[in-house]
Amino acid sequence: MYKLFLTLRYLRKRRIAYFAIAAVMLCTAMVLIVSSVMGGFLDQLKLKARGLLGDIIVDNGIASGFPLYEEFIAEISTWPEIEKATPLIYSYGILRFGESPRLNTVRVVGLRLEDVYVVNAFKESLYYETYYPGTTTLSPQQQPLLGFDPELSPAAQSDPTFRLPVLPEPYRSALETSRTQGIVDEAVPSSLSQEFAAEGAGPIPGVYDVNWNIESGPTLEGEPFPGLIVGRDMIAARKPDGRYERYESYPRGCRMTVTLVPISRSGSIDLPIKQPFRLTDDSRTGIYEIDSQHVYCDFSLLQKLLEMDAAEQIDVESGEVIGTTPPRCSQIQIKLTPGADAYAIAERLEEHYHSYMADPRYRLDLNDVQLVQFVEAKTWEQSQEHIIAPVEKERILVTILFGIISLVAAVLVLCILYMIVLQKTRDIGIVKAIGGSSGGVAAIFLLYGAAVGLVGSIIGAIGGYYFVTYINAIQELLIWLNPAWRVWDRSVYSFDAIPNTVNMLDVIQVVVFAILASTFGALLAAWRAGAMQPVEAMRYE
């Protein structure tokens, strides 16, 4: 009992121990912060990749794409493990914003919206689809104009001219539906809609109808163009609190033009094609590189524009039609039924695709055989392995490095405890004189080291936890003090915010390691204290 009693008493009364506790605390917090941020980065990477890809990805890594995807999807859709499969096309283009001189090089993705909603988490990334459900479509559409509600807002009774903005149908009903369901738009209202937002209209983004007529209500205008979903970082500004403010010059339905470069199945490049679109929604996946570079349009439209659709095959010499080249896609994303073994199914899918090369039903020419033979089916984890594996290794490496640096705390504990043993030499003699054993006296200092580790690591873990939790606010504070102090560059680290979640398993591991290190640091002091002879110790000056 005396061991615990004296340990706690020395911990309270020996102020020098506070330095050891502080060292352990700082090292614990440091390791936890590094581990959490790196681990969070990795988790986000996996989560986002998972959300954007589906369970299995089939592609051949060639810009020309690959044929027979429709046949493949039709056949595998009968497999019990396959819930949904959808083709996608990836290409590159130049995006022009309206009539402005602003041009962005973009990755153009062709997709079947309804299928993609099932296969991955793309739907959750959409802004308008969240607050105006059912209104996001990639088919041709006009620009909705904002009118004003003929009824007075209760908040504007004092001003007879004040009217809240309203949208034409179906946007108006969709907005009311989402608000009835309690889905509240937390976007930053643009400067034009701030006044209305304050009156309860919410941050309704849009362009106002200058010829608005209270009798006819809000309207749609302009030539119909296909819908285009644009990465949010291209049409909105991210605020320090993580919310977005949409640029007023890019309202929903505004015109945008994408210039594409078709690539044939043999690899030859055709003349560029310009296609006008209307902005139908914006997507925020959370990966900056995607949200600042990706636009999404209808699969069939993009396939046609890129000349990846079915085409007549003409004999060069005779000019006769000798067959049809099959349409191509760049990728197939597959969602599996729950519990299915993704790795085993990926192997089966790849074998199945390769079997088409020798399948007499299709009689592929040399170009198509080459495209098919490179088709690979991978799980989402395998497809992202080239990114995930190095980050995983980097995380382990950095944690080990910081763990080694943390041994400084153990050395400090050693030095401080050794000093305490020297200071308490006479006390050690007294304790031994009244019957304290060598092991018992040694245990006092081992317990002391463990207690320093326990107290320091718990305080450090709490500090580290709150630091990680508020790490983005801390960065914003630093940026506010000096913009050059930005430590997390979205364009470098992909994600728009520093990962701020703490894994409790990490906390436990770090705390246990800190306690063990501190106890280890106390070993020498404990050994010396235990080995002292009582008479010599009591004579110590």
Add this chain to the structure above:
Amino acid sequence: MSDALLSAAGIHKSYAMGRTVLHVLRGCDISVRSGEFVAIMGKSGSGKSTLLHILGALDVPQQGQVHFAGEEVFAPPRLRSIRTNALDILSSTERRRIRFRRRLFGFVFQFYHLLPELSVLENVLLTRMVGTPTLAWFGARARAREDALAMINRVGLGERTRHRPNELSGGERQRVAIARALIHKPRILFADEPTGNLDAEAGAALMGLLKSLHDEGQTIVMVTHDAGVAHQADRIVRLEAGQLRQV
């Protein structure tokens, strides 16, 4: 000698002082009966404290044997070769000495040797804590506290239980040391110059306390260089030239 509670025979102890060896004890023999109050006198540096430490199992002789109630306090001479302090942690000799100090012996030192971080009550309780396993302590704590308070009252410090040693006078500190030495009801109390650091009045009061303890049957072995103090014992032995002589 068969009725001796404590006996020592042929005790030798020397210290290396640079290149020379200082022979402090050169074959000391002593026997203390149960209930006896023995004073060991001698000049400063004569080795009387060393002898007391050896008798009290705080130190080990190079030669000789010490028995307590017929039981050997030190291991046979063959273990004397174990000089490394660290090895003592594991040695049976060490364990035996600890058992004597913890259960059977009590010590009072000239410089009190109280733990400065602990209150009077805690200093006294510490002896009981040392002798009680951790889990058993929770059951024994209340009783130990009662005993400690009774002992503190016995030495006249009932109002000072929460005070720390630096808030007490020398005489009061020595009383606390006596309470600490007696809380576990030792068979024998070793007192090393108990009045050596006190003024005459405090020294006399302390001797009165020791005398009354002796009157109640407590065996005491006291080291002193003060003849006045020594004469309050039943028997005086003098340490001269490393050997004991009956006075």
